Amino acid sequence: MTMFSTKSLQFALTKRLTVMISLFWIAGSLLADFTMYHEMQEVFDSSLVKSAYRYAPLIDDYLIHNGSDSQTVVVKSPEPGEIRTGDRGEGEDEIGTDYLMYQVRDVSGRLLLRSANAEQEPFSAPLLEGFHTDDDFRIYSAVVHDGTRVIQVAESLNHRHEALIASVSAQFLPIILLIPAVIIGIIFAVRQGLQPVRRVRDDIEARSEGNLSPIEQDDAPDEIHTMITAVNRLMEKLDAALRAERTFTAHSAHELRTPIAAALAQTQRLLLELPADHPGLKRAQQTEESLKRLSRLSEKLLQLARAEAGVGTSPTGKNQKLGTTLGLVIDDLERVSDGAGRIEWDGKNAAELNANIDVDAFAICMRNLIENALKHGKDDSPVVIEIKGSNVIRVSNGGDVVDPRDMTELTARFKRAQTKARGAGLGLSIVETIMQNTGGKLTLSSPRPDHADGFMAELWLHQS
Template sequence: MKIRAQNSLQFILTKRLTLIVAVFWVIGALFAAYTARHEMEEGADTALIETSRRTSTLIIDYLENHQGAGGIVVLPEPGFDAVHDDDDDSDHDDHDGDFDDFDNFMQYQLRDAKGDVLLRSQNAPETPFDTPLKPGFSDGDEVRVYTSVTGNGDLFMQVAEPTEHRNEAIIETMVSQFTPLIFLIPVTILAVVYSVTHALAPVRHVRNEIETRGEGNLTPIAQDDPIEEISTIVTAVNRLMAKLEAALSVERSFTANSAHELRTPIAVALAQTQRLLAELPAGHAARKRAVQTEEALKRLSRLSEKLLQLARAESSGGFSPTGHNQDLGPTLNLVIEDLKRAGMEGAHIRFDTENLATLSANIDLDAFAICMRNLIENALKYGADDEPVDIRVVEDHIVQVSNGGVPVSPAELAQLTTRFKRSSNKADGSGLGLAIVEAIARNTKAELKLYSPRPDHADGFMAELRLHQS
């Protein structure tokens, strides 16, 4: 399970949920420990009371039967037969070590009204407990004592429990409360991360779908998840994309229709101008203006052609009709030959055909031809006049078009794929060629990379088109 960046929703939810669970667990454990301590104190005190009530009569009876021996009567350890030899009390006054494994924490002392100890248990001290002779509970330095009046009111039965034993039991209980947290908190963190990761899967899916949308792909996002919040977001995004699609469709339609409608009038005007030039004699005063008009109409014709290409490039599609790679070598050859026939300084094109036969990709042939024509025309227009334009096929899906000339600055290079952005080296051109190639590359999952200066050179420019292969 991958932990996301600290500003991600997954990380924030994981951190907060883990913190909340851990805090409440600690609070619950503290409350449970406090309750357990109170209950254990109460249970231990109850045990002292019950022990005093149940054993006082037996202890008085034992005292009456053994008091003749003189001194403090000592109760035998549990399990010892105290009456088997009444004539030799000295043999069983102390039996330390006979029952090493028996943990007997209760201590007894039977005292008279003066406070003297008449009888004690094996584990009780010979000196009186440092507590007053009054009924009820009292605390000594090391013991918790319960005192009850017995006999005819002249004897005091004191049952004590060492505070060390009681505290040890309480500490063990608290440790048992908090020890599981050492293991449960990490397990909880993993469980929270797992739960949050899977709960946010629809959010990541919608994010990925939105990232794939763009100017060439504004299809609605499928609403497969019934979660209300996600469904609301998807609905809002789909509405926004529908509005964008409508706006872009109007823009493309206007661009395409305008360019298409202008082609015929421009062609007619250009033909009439060229006919006028043919009819005007050399040296005529109007000939110069007619030549300027012809050049302007040619530029306008090229601009309308670029606008038509841009409208097509920014529309969806562009992949191979079969959905698989297809051979692009003949198309590239055809584009280069067509540029030579059109007089686009074909003699300055240097084409390396070494890997041409292997060139293939998942792209429509017309879209590929538009890309290559624009890249080569761009190199011919903006490249150095004394250096050829180099065209190379690298591997089987990469085409490089490079030219000489003054290098383009990094700031300017980053903006060359913007519409109507032209290099400052030359003012000729419409500024749409690289924008058209970038749009087609975006729609076909290809990648257009621009370099200036050229790799391994100190000058020039190179456009590298990395085509997508299926």
């Protein structure tokens, strides 16, 4: 997987869990922010109330000593950044921005005193005890001094908004940073949780087409245990059916060999006894050809049964030398009429040829490939056998180019290209089946490399 496919169960679970956790997390954060907003408003309002009543005695004293009947008194505030010495003369504190401002008014509304950071015009709040909010300020009015004065303490709404935004940012920033970590954690947890499912998948994926042994389910979770059991039962039934089919094919072909051989021998003896001008001679010759075709078909069916039974890999599990086997197959085919003088090969590299394959299975593959080339190649064109490296063999022949639409189906049973040559259409299917059993590969190409015509089969043998 790239990391994993977008169509996989792992991706779907990871995506849904991530989205669900993120949504719950955001919903919880919004609820916390809503609660925090109201709590902050209460704290800010409480600060306004406490400040108003704390300022009251100080303001009374200040007005007694510094009051003026003709103009508003402005109380000077320390500048931001100014250094203030502690009350006991110990240490130094830096004065920050003062976000609270106040105005003192009499019952007629005249502005008696204000802080340096307060506006020159009176606040818009009425001269009544309580809170008031306008476009810019949250104001608390406290009636003091026996009802003759009103202290109005205000705080900028912008400051409250900035404080709220800072608090929300401080809450959401860790969430944003933690989401990738949560996603990684979810991926790891889902991956670990699906490990049994992945093992079952890998077990099935690694099997060859002929491997119908039961799937191991010792650690399979309950969700797929029943599924594996059903698949195992299905494979057991399928294996039994295929075994019955292979047994029937092998037995049928084997039982036919003796009567076919006897009939062919009798027919050939009849042909020797019949005079050249006998009217039944042509029919006897046709019978001989039919019996030969039937004999070849029974042999191919036996080979196919062996291939589908799983024949292929070396009985020792190690590479075997195949050069001698290849030489014997070629010598045998050169003795028949089709192969006499038509097979070309250089045996100098044969000693290097080795692979993890049973010698009988290898002989079946090479016999079928060479016979295929002899049947379908031009009579005046040689069948060339080449050994490339230690595990690649090429068998090529001249002849017509095979239609590309037929190339992909040539390894199917009883599939033949558009040709007049005799054959059952099983040879390449047998070779393909043995290659699948042994981990090798059969590649076909037409025309031949570096030629404008012909056909080439290339065997890539598996080495351990």
